[in-house]
Amino acid sequence: MTRADGPVTPPVVLTVAGSDSGGGAGIQADLKTIEACGGFGTSAITSVTAQNTTGVQGQHLLPIAEIEAQIEAVIEDFDVAAVKTGMLATSEVIELVADHAAVLPNLVVDPVMVAASGDRLLAAEAEDAYESLIAEATVVTPNADEAAVLTGRDVDDPAAAEQAGRDLVEMGADSALVKGGHVPGDTVVDTLVTEDEVTTFRHDRIDTEATHGSGCTLSSAIATQLAHGDDLSAAVGSGIDLLASAVRYNVDVGEGPGAVHHLVRTRDDAARHPTSEAVERVVSALVDADVSALVPERGMTVAGTTPYAETPDAVAAVEGRITRTMDGVRPNRGVRFGASTTVARALLAAREHDPSLRFAIDCRLTDAVEDALASLGGAIASYDPEERPDGASADAIAWGTGRAVETSDGTPAAVIGREGVGVGGRVTLLAADADDLVSRVETVHEAVKDGA
Ligand SMILES: Cc1ncc(COP(=O)(O)O)c(N)n1
Numbered sequence: 001m002t003r004a005d006g007p008v009t010p011p012v013v014l015t016v017a018g019s020d021s022g023g024g025a026g027i028q029a030d031l032k033t034i035e036a037c038g039g040f041g042t043s044a045i046t047s048v049t050a051q052n053t054t055g056v057q058g059q060h061l062l063p064i065a066e067i068e069a070q071i072e073a074v075i076e077d078f079d080v081a082a083v084k085t086g087m088l089a090t091s092e093v094i095e096l097v098a099d100h101a102a103v104l105p106n107l108v109v110d111p112v113m114v115a116a117s118g119d120r121l122l123a124a125e126a127e128d129a130y131e132s133l134i135a136e137a138t139v140v141t142p143n144a145d146e147a148a149v150l151t152g153r154d155v156d157d158p159a160a161a162e163q164a165g166r167d168l169v170e171m172g173a174d175s176a177l178v179k180g181g182h183v184p185g186d187t188v189v190d191t192l193v194t195e196d197e198v199t200t201f202r203h204d205r206i207d208t209e210a211t212h213g214s215g216c217t218l219s220s221a222i223a224t225q226l227a228h229g230d231d232l233s234a235a236v237g238s239g240i241d242l243l244a245s246a247v248r249y250n251v252d253v254g255e256g257p258g259a260v261h262h263l264v265r266t267r268d269d270a271a272r273h274p275t276s277e278a279v280e281r282v283v284s285a286l287v288d289a290d291v292s293a294l295v296p297e298r299g300m301t302v303a304g305t306t307p308y309a310e311t312p313d314a315v316a317a318v319e320g321r322i323t324r325t326m327d328g329v330r331p332n333r334g335v336r337f338g339a340s341t342t343v344a345r346a347l348l349a350a351r352e353h354d355p356s357l358r359f360a361i362d363c364r365l366t367d368a369v370e371d372a373l374a375s376l377g378g379a380i381a382s383y384d385p386e387e388r389p390d391g392a393s394a395d396a397i398a399w400g401t402g403r404a405v406e407t408s409d410g411t412p413a414a415v416i417g418r419e420g421v422g423v424g425g426r427v428t429l430l431a432a433d434a435d436d437l438v439s440r441v442e443t444v445h446e447a448v449k450d451g452a
Pocket residue numbers: 017018019020025026027049051086087112114115116117121211212213214215216
């Protein structure tokens with residue numbers, strides 16, 4: 001028997017950039033990101049850098065004819081749907097790309113000048129040459145420092161970013177995304193300027209130096225989304241969201257600051273099935289142990305997040321909770337992503353301060369349960385509801401859980417919420433994995449079941 005082939009045709013994306021032997025930035029980051037976003041990645045290498053997480057040790061520029069040959073080899077054969085440029089190194093390379101612009105659709109220009117390590121990746125005299133390429137760009141994506149070089153304008157707040165964006169559009173770019181990562185402040189504001197409108201994208205700043213490869217990853221994600229047919233603002237928005245996760249869950253490799261996690265979303269999607277299976281295993285264990293004594297009046301929620309969860313739809317939980325019946329505890333329905341709101345949000349709030357926490361279960365709060373928590377061997381965290389800001393009252397449990405984890409002395413095994421004791425008072429058991437959560441519940445249950 002021969003099997004029929006089943007070819008797929010992902011949109012082809014071309015990156016024209018430098019090689020980073022350290023794997024975090026450049027061509028390596030671009031290809032990983034393009035594939036993660038569902039494109040087929042092709043490349044034209046401009047320069048081979050000897051580089052790692054501590055800096056750039058060497059650079060070898062390829063002959064201009066070799067760079068041109070790579071671009072032409074790709075363009076002549078593939079139906080290229082989008083192109084991104086990264087490290088172009090010299091004015092000759094910038095001009096080469098500008099000369100080919102007519103056959104380079106959806107051109108995303110990341111005007112790479114200096115690496116995160118501080119090493120120069122563009123000859124100083126080549127900065128002016130960018131003007132010719134910017135004029136051809138669908139979108140140009142400078143950080144604040146690059147925008148300042150390109151426009152001669154200090155970019156130190158969102159108003160200046162918008163002005164710099166307008167300057168770049170005036171230079172002929174269809175649009176400019178002026179990135180706010182290098183502008184100080186707790187919120188990162190990225191500003192997208194087109195001829196007709198200005199859109200700002202805001203994210204809480206993530207406290208890490210491991211941003212190596214962030215510009216490459218963002219521009220590659222935007223190019224790939226444009227290749228899929230997204231409009232500009234959707235492509236930019238989804239690229240920024242991907243990068244926020246890629247920076248938060250950065251890869252801790254090498255002696256220097258790590259790199260962004262190019263495959264973060266791919267890995268998270270792949271973890272959905274094992275995550276819901278893990279929650280199902282917890283549910284079975286609770287049924288087997290008949291943990292009636294721990295089940296709150298309203299029912300018990302068991303929830304688990306994917307490893308890089310950001311939103312409640314990445315939290316698997318028992319739909320309709322686990323409740324007490326005449327013969328033991330029973331889940332009302334199956335495990336589904338997005339089934340829980342309250343415990344899901346509490347777990348996500350906990351992860352803002354301790355991303356190792358992935359599983360949670362809410363139990364009755366009684367004196368006996370509280371006494372039993374001491375035997376869990378982890379910190380027991382709590383919070384003062386009086387400290388809750390007015391704005392957080394709609395999500396009081398999430399706020400309290402986040403607050404408790406933030407102020408906990410080490411990763412907590414449980415969070416006690418004393419609000420409305422007897423009515424809403426609860427204890428949320430937490431764990432990094434499902435087996436630990438089961439053993440925590442069993443430990444508490446063993447201690448209280450005879451008195452219940
Ligand atoms: C080959 C190459 N291209 C681009 C960058 C910029 O990336 P970053 O600013 O994150 O170091 C880099 N370091 N190396």
